[in-house]
Amino acid sequence: MVVSTTVMPTLTLSPVSSWLLQIGRFAPPPTLRTFLRSAGRTLQSRRPAPVAPRIRRRQDAVLAQGGAGPHHQAAILRDVGRGATPTIVLGGFVPDSSQAVFLLRDLFLRRGDLYCVDYPRHGFHLDLLCAQLDDLVEELALRAGQRPVVLGISFGAGLVLEWLRRRRLALGSPALRGVVLVSPVACVEDLLPDAAVKPTTLLGRAIKPYLDARAGVDERLVERSRTIFVKMFEAGAQNRAALKGIMTAAEVAELRAGVMGTISGIDFTGACERVQALRRLAPPTSYFQLDVLPLSDAPTLILYAEKEDAVIAEGSPTRRAFAAGHRAYFPFSECRVVANPGGAAVQHASLVFHSANFRPVFGRFYGQLRNWRVPRAA
Numbered sequence: 001m002v003v004s005t006t007v008m009p010t011l012t013l014s015p016v017s018s019w020l021l022q023i024g025r026f027a028p029p030p031t032l033r034t035f036l037r038s039a040g041r042t043l044q045s046r047r048p049a050p051v052a053p054r055i056r057r058r059q060d061a062v063l064a065q066g067g068a069g070p071h072h073q074a075a076i077l078r079d080v081g082r083g084a085t086p087t088i089v090l091g092g093f094v095p096d097s098s099q100a101v102f103l104l105r106d107l108f109l110r111r112g113d114l115y116c117v118d119y120p121r122h123g124f125h126l127d128l129l130c131a132q133l134d135d136l137v138e139e140l141a142l143r144a145g146q147r148p149v150v151l152g153i154s155f156g157a158g159l160v161l162e163w164l165r166r167r168r169l170a171l172g173s174p175a176l177r178g179v180v181l182v183s184p185v186a187c188v189e190d191l192l193p194d195a196a197v198k199p200t201t202l203l204g205r206a207i208k209p210y211l212d213a214r215a216g217v218d219e220r221l222v223e224r225s226r227t228i229f230v231k232m233f234e235a236g237a238q239n240r241a242a243l244k245g246i247m248t249a250a251e252v253a254e255l256r257a258g259v260m261g262t263i264s265g266i267d268f269t270g271a272c273e274r275v276q277a278l279r280r281l282a283p284p285t286s287y288f289q290l291d292v293l294p295l296s297d298a299p300t301l302i303l304y305a306e307k308e309d310a311v312i313a314e315g316s317p318t319r320r321a322f323a324a325g326h327r328a329y330f331p332f333s334e335c336r337v338v339a340n341p342g343g344a345a346v347q348h349a350s351l352v353f354h355s356a357n358f359r360p361v362f363g364r365f366y367g368q369l370r371n372w373r374v375p376r377a378a
Helices: 031-043 057-062 103-107 125-145 153-172 202-211 219-237 242-246 251-267 270-280 282-290 317-329 353-371
Strands: 075-079 087-090 114-118 149-153 178-182 300-305 333-338
Touching: 087 125, 087 153, 103 114, 114 125, 125 153, 149 219, 149 270, 153 178, 153 270, 153 282, 178 353, 202 270, 219 270, 251 300, 251 317, 282 317, 300 317, 317 333, 333 353
Parallel strands: 087 114, 087 149, 149 178, 178 300, 300 333
Antiparallel strands: 075 114
């Protein structure tokens, strides 16, 4: 595993406080950068809009089986970019994918269209989500010959791994330009290494009641989870001086409204089915027995934060697998630990308030994709 001190950020499966309560303790990006980014967003002629895919073969097949309904479909929002390399983003439990990359949209849009996969709030169906990804990647290839970069954040990175595993078993590896996995949570064991032991992470304590068959899961449990997220967000949002160093007032208001809407909008069924989907994900350590490796020959960037212990448990099988042999999964991959020297420690998947740290790493990765070719076998 290559350990780097390159400054980077993270965000998503971690409680909202992990990226808001820290904002007063690291240096803000230059005011000019904030102004230019905000101005660019204001001048865009179009806003992200839901995609109405023409290719629906695989998702229609899942719907026809009767286990999933239209309410299980994820919303795919398209933001029109200027390049030929689209990016597909899958976020964590919360916030939505579009909120997770809120301050990085301009970076991705310089490379191509941005597709944010926002999970349904009234349910979740793993088979249907994988089918939607299949159809979207096929449509991009047929419409414009484009191979996308797929970016998974926390739980979303686990979904990307599961999708690639399934594709490898059924259809072969999809045509991708690149893969990025940020703070991947790919199985329950990443959060709860031993179901009989008291959880050691914040997220582990949050999801354990959903997985404990002896404890009844009801609306009160979901409401408690929702209340925790709201209080954490509000606590961080009080530091207005620090927020001004990172975002404009309009951006703060837009992001807050979006995150609060997501937290309040996920209902009982949606919360339970997201956790059950995580439970269905196979640990990457099991992939060796399934003959699915490598998952993809596309260039791959795997990023961990310097401070993952609030979310990812010690002994996480996914982290252990990537630390020991990430190139068995992705032959052309780099696995890095990201730190923030002289500032607040980079937390699990904190893409918003360490966005200035993420930019150079993502920028280099996309720059390498421009001239990358699959090396020929010796």
